Amino acid sequence: MSLLRLGSCLAMPAAMLALGLALGVPAVAQTPTVDYQERVPYSNLQPDGTVAGLTATPAALALQRAGLNATWARTPSQRQLALIQEGEGLHCGLGWFRNAQREALGRFSKALYRDRPFGALVRNDSSLRSGISDEQAVAARTEQLLVKEGYSYGARLDRLIVQRVPVPAGTRADTPQMARMLMAGRASWMIVGAEEAEALRLEPGAAAALRVASFADMPAGETRHLYCNRPVPEAWLARFDQALPAPVP
Numbered sequence: 001m002s003l004l005r006l007g008s009c010l011a012m013p014a015a016m017l018a019l020g021l022a023l024g025v026p027a028v029a030q031t032p033t034v035d036y037q038e039r040v041p042y043s044n045l046q047p048d049g050t051v052a053g054l055t056a057t058p059a060a061l062a063l064q065r066a067g068l069n070a071t072w073a074r075t076p077s078q079r080q081l082a083l084i085q086e087g088e089g090l091h092c093g094l095g096w097f098r099n100a101q102r103e104a105l106g107r108f109s110k111a112l113y114r115d116r117p118f119g120a121l122v123r124n125d126s127s128l129r130s131g132i133s134d135e136q137a138v139a140a141r142t143e144q145l146l147v148k149e150g151y152s153y154g155a156r157l158d159r160l161i162v163q164r165v166p167v168p169a170g171t172r173a174d175t176p177q178m179a180r181m182l183m184a185g186r187a188s189w190m191i192v193g194a195e196e197a198e199a200l201r202l203e204p205g206a207a208a209a210l211r212v213a214s215f216a217d218m219p220a221g222e223t224r225h226l227y228c229n230r231p232v233p234e235a236w237l238a239r240f241d242q243a244l245p246a247p248v249p
Contacts, residue, residue: 041198054112085105093226102227119191124210
């Protein structure tokens with residue numbers, strides 16, 4: 001069986017439906033939607049119509065192994081949050097960090113992937129250098145920090161960002177657009193995972209304008225999950241969890 005294709009929703013065979021009922025999974029009139037962002041290297045559309053990446057591939061494999069139907073849809077992050085926390089229907093956002101505020105408004109799967117430590121994507125004319133602590137970097141008043149609105153960078157960095165004076169520049173743009181904002185001089189730096197930083201420097205003009213800086217003593221990154229709204233049946237999510245390829249350390 002091939003990986004689930006974007007926008008496809010195959011009718012569940014009678015035998016599979018009977019298996020689902022036997023395992024306690026209620027029949028779902030509406031197929032859940034896996035909402036993803038085009039975000040290399042975590043999730044991006046492939047030429048064959050599948051979605052693959054560090055979070056997309058284990059999610060697609062789990063759906064396939066569990067015999068669970070899903071429709072994949074490219075959806076901006078803020079729209080994903082609205083669909084999960086306020087909207088109707090059956091929606092799961094791909095690759096979200098887990099925190100108490102989000103947990104109160106939805107359900108999380110087991111971990112799909114654990115990020116490498118956060119670092120920084122920095123303009124070449126910035127004074128920030130590798131080896132600086134995350135606390136020193138966020139507190140640097142002369143270096144304008146750009147953050148994504150509604151996004152969590154993990155408990156530690158979120159706390160430092162909230163305490164920052166002056167407040168960071170915020171945007172709802174996707175990550176490649178944020179990198180272009182740095183190149184345009186709208187900010188000095190942004191927090192980014194090591195995996196994504198390497199991909200972003202492949203953007204046109206980025207290698208000449210931006211560099212990667214690592215933080216000293218930065219702990220391991222946060223885990224990324226499927227974040228589902230309350231109408232998604234608990235039994236559906238339990239089957240998804242059981243079918244994940246391997247536990248994430």
